[in-house]
Amino acid sequence: MSWYENPVKEPLRVPTAAIWTVCPKCNSYIANEEWAASCKVCPNCNYHARLGCRERVKLLTDKGSFREINADVGINDPLKFKDASGTYANKAKAAAVKAGIDESVLTGTCKIEGSPVVLCVMDFKFMGGSLGSGTGERILLAAERALKLKRPLIIVSASGGARMHEGIVSLMQMAKTCAAIAKVKEAGLPYYSVLTDPTTGGVSASYAMVGDLNIAEPKALIGFAGRRVIEQTIKQKLPDDFQTAEYTMAHGFIDHIIPRKDMKAFLAKILQYAGF
């Protein structure tokens, strides 16, 4: 479980040139307007920077069609967790302010080029997109909504994995979400998983990997164990492309890698193939 490893930093804002954004991968300077126009994709190295959940919803859904559901489901603190830097309760509050969302996933109903779907979008800014019990409950309820409405389910993942602060309860969200997805698939409804940077640990080892189709953004980090843990275990350096979307597709676990600007049209197309 490696959400804390956070190998890619948020784009650096250069104080001397407020009009530039520095690509977090290749360090090239990109004009802010160009950065925004490309939906935070680096024109130089094609790195797809992390998006907030609301930016992502805007990008993927028909204008004005998104209706949030499960907003009343909030975070839980089952362990009354406290570590060296304070209580989980306080950290979660601070994270909510920073991310502008009170759990690591936003769920809702929407249309994608006219097709009605139930959509879940994770947000790495909220505690590394970690899988809390609120996250799991929102995803389970979204899956149950898809069942009830007989609509496809789409989950866009961005997560380092489990949330240590909720201990075993976090781990159980992996089983809980997969159980709900199993019901959706059993009902003959499509479940599409979109893996964005990063999708690792307990999220890759649960709902993100069991899509009828698994679709990734270019260069997204996708894997189970963290790179450092593996390097310590095998006592070798890993290749640079290890655990990239491209590597994961080459090993047979991703159906397609789709650039951000084409994702909505691609989802619409594969929804049509499934009869939606």
Place this chain on the structure above:
Amino acid sequence: MAKKTEKKMTSWDIVQIARHAERPNITSYIETMCDDFVELHGDRFFGDDRALIGGFATIGGEKVVLIGHRKGHSVEENIDANFGMASPEGYRKAMRLMKLAEKFSLPVVSLVDTPGAYPGCEAEANGQAEAIAHNLEFMARLKTPIVVVVCGEGGSGGALGIAVGDRVLMLQNAVYSVISPEGCASILWRDGSKAALAAETLKITADHLLKLKIIDSIIKEPVGGAHKKPATAIAAVKKAVLAEIAKLKKLTLDELVEERYQKFASMGRF
């Protein structure tokens, strides 16, 4: 006197018992608890994991499919068993055997004892995440009873990959956690020596997990831990497993699967 000693045990003490080199392992359970065992090898795709084994077993006259992580009692055994850290082919073998259990209407008994899924290069390349995820999805809907016993270490996703059951039982000195206390200490306290504190904070022992409704019941161990009197400990596991199978067999398969769904759906609702 003995009671007093047990009461004073910290979570960290219990971690040491759960990891004790002589703690009964799956081989001990097979030898002591099973009248018969036919090991079934291989995932039919890639290999035969020695860290996660399984097969047909007869326990007190009850025919079951038994799966579980394998640790060794010696260094050689542990190297062969990869210290109980399973690879994708292990999880896929477990699924294959569970499918057989469903086909032949046999209950599944799953014995959990792993530090975690193997964090290796090949395991990643072969889809460790997908293998575990697929098991979670599949076990949630399996149309046959599943009784899980956390016997030693329940290490994160590597444990959960064979632990989605109708009943989840736990030995008194077993632990079950999202991350090892050492890992948690080095991340959240930035100090590996705070493992004992992390173990306490993470609430990984059976009594805590019962209160959190993650497990259904606790199987008592002999004073000092299961390794002190393995036969007694294993007899208690056998009795508990058979009692649960008998209860689960009374449900229709639809009831069974729906109750399993509700059990996991309610985890994390407070």
